[in-house]
Amino acid sequence: MGKNYFEDLFEKAFVYIHYDENVESCIFRASCWLKEANELYSSSQWMSSYILYLRVFKLVYIIPQRFRISKNASYYNDLLQIQKNTIQLTERLTTLQKRIAVMHAFTPIELSHVLQLANHHDPSTIFLNIYAHNSSKEYSFSSGTVFLDASFIQNNSLDAIRTVIKTPHQAHIKTAICYSCDNMLDDANIASKIYLSLLAMGITPRFLDLNSPAKVGKNTISISPVGLTNLGNSCYMNSILQCCFACSPFVSLFIDGQALRSLNQNNPLGTGGKLTTAFTSLSHQVRALQGQGVCSPKDFLANVCSIYSEFDTASQHDAQEFLNFFLDSLHEDLNSSAGKAPLPELTTEQQAAKERLPMSHLANIEWNIYKRRNSSPIADLFFGQLASQIKCLTCQRTSTTFAPFSSLALPIKDTTTSCTLETCISAFSMQEVLQGNNAWHCPKCDVPRDAKKTMSVSRLPSVLIFQLKRFRMIGTTHRKIETSLEFKKRISSGMIVPPSFQSSIYYEPVDYELFAFVNHYGDLENGHYTATVFHNYDWYYCDDAIVQPVTDFKRIYQNFSTAYILFYQKVDAAN
Structure with missing residues (x-):
């Protein structure tokens, strides 16, 4: 550290x-x-x-x-x-x-993953139980567990500790999962000795916190990536599906049956459960392959086209457009609050009083109003909140509106040099001056006035999706922006949420980690989509029916540089 x-x-x-x-x-x-x-x-x-x-x-x-x-x-x-x-x-x-x-020095590991390793008797993994009382000495995950007395670690050298850890199969051991029922790893001296001893043996130490219930059973369902058949021009759909399959909390909704149990078939804005049922079936098909072979999403696409006929295979479609349709339709299928009557509109006096509230307080009020009619596990995972404020430069009157989002469309500069994700986010939040023919009709002045418009992220979702605006309309044609994007695996909420919303009691600074991204090659009409996804500590490149592990990290950098859609997930604070 x-x-x-x-x-x-x-x-x-x-x-x-x-x-x-x-x-x-x-x-x-x-x-x-x-x-x-x-x-x-x-x-x-x-x-x-x-x-x-x-x-x-x-x-x-x-x-x-x-x-x-x-x-x-x-x-x-x-x-x-x-x-x-x-x-x-x-x-x-x-x-x-x-x-x-x-927890920072030892890479944390989920209990669900530990149990999986123990059940499969992974020969490259050993378990270390650091105990202080005989009552917990026999707590083991496998017959290969090594028991270490905490007092022995405190009083002996690193060489002596390594001698105890050594096993006849040490040459094959790559990982040691360290845990303590007696919380002995909270002792910095004991933890550092274990950590240094394992590193000297060429073994990677992992930390299992048995005292953290938040880690138990969290995101336990995952799907190994398999190929998806291209049904003509369906690469736009396949790439999005691969990214969604890589999102464990999302796919768990469909594998464990929660989605089907939560169906609201009476919501006129939904698909009557058709899309939810089709994706549940596809998820089970893909999971059953266990990372081997190819799955055809033919039935799933047929259901999609029966809901929205534009998504046929006669022509190419935009992956972002499909993603929006997919998440919005699933949300409405699972929206338990659909049909509730909207709140009455505010009077002019109430609207003026609302504008005097701090932005962070106002954002929470508006979010609660939105959730009153939009309650679904999809909204819980993917939906955040945008705040748009216009301010009159004459009388300082403001008008603030809020809207949900499932992805953020970020501008990307058209340049021959590379750019960073931070630069794109800053451009998204840049103030816009409204003047001339675009002047704002101020309700207080009651005439068009020069004004400033600011767009801010007021609430972040658990899964954060960015779309890079790589296509620019010139006349009647689209031109693609090929600017290279610098790799960014982890981002902080502080670079997205402005200070005015960080003051909210509901704001907690968190990090987000990249787990998938979509690439687009060629132009909009004749292009091709692929996906790169993270699963079980490895990256995989998905090109329709072809799925390949990416062992060269330079290739990850190269693929990311031309990314079109980025998927980030909120990470546990200890990671």
Whole structure:
């Protein structure tokens, strides 16, 4: 672990006080964060609770610097109490640092994956049980488990530890899964000795946290990639399906039967369950192949065309267009809140009052209104929220609207040099000046006025999808932008959500990791789509019926540089 790791976490725990907040709202926000952090700590979510505790510390520290505090104010006793509660957290933060240090050095592993390895008796994997009490000494995953007394590790050299770990088959061992029922890996000295001993033996250490219920049973269903038959011009569909199959929490909905149990066949905006049933069937077919052979999505495509006839195989179609249709249709099929009456429209006075609320508060109100009529597991996974605000440059009146999104369409600069994903995201959020024929009709001035329009991401989904706007309309034809995109495996929420929305009590800084992307080759009318997906720690290149493991990481960089659609998934804070 680098010595600046915890400094980076300190920076990650970003705190922002909105210009129209007061002492009372800040105290309330700190109290909510503290309550949530304690709940996360109780459920063994160490990283999430640590970052939230840091945010409490920061907010409580800057309140007296931002505001003039009066001892006679009604909030004074509440401020003293939250300050006392914060000071008492010092010891807990130290404990959390030790836990996080271990979890950062050892690559974490899910219990479901450990059980799978144990059931298949993987000869390249050993299990290390670091115990302190005889009661847990026999807790093993396989006959090949090595038991290490914590006191022995504390009192002996690395050579002595390696001697105990050695087995007759050491040459074949690649991975050691380390765990402790007695939490002995929380001891930095013990953890570091185990870590260094294994590395010296050429063995990769993995950390299994038996105390974290959030890790148990999480995303347990996955599908090994197999080829999909091209049914004429169906590569646009095949590439999207491969990316969806690589999304474990999504495909689990269909494999475990939750989707079929949640069908709302009475929703006129859905497909009557037709698309959900067809994809469930296809998911089971692909999973049954266990990574071997080719599957034909003929029946699935027939159902798609019966719902939306435009998706035939007579001509090429846009993969993003199919993705939008696919997610929206599944959402409506599974929308348990469809049909609820909309709330009455706001009066002019109510609309003006709403505009005076902090943006982060307003975003939460609007999201709850949206969820009132849109409740589905698809929305829970893929849907975020966009905020659009127009501000009159004459009277400063604002008009703010919110809308859900399932993917973000990012502009990409047409240049001969490469660009970064950060650059594309910044361009997406760039202010737009409305003037001349495009001036905004200000409701307060009641005449067209010059204005500024800002688009922001106010809420992020669990699965974040980016579409790069590589096609530009010139006259009556599309021109493709071939700008190379620099590889970005992990991104932070802070580079997407602006500070005004990071102040929300519902915002938690998280990272997203790339798990799939779609490439487009050629032009829009005569192009070809492929997918590159991540499964079980390996990348696979999917070109219709052909699926190949990608062993050369340079090829990943090369494929990513021409990517069209990117799929990122929120990662556990400890990873």
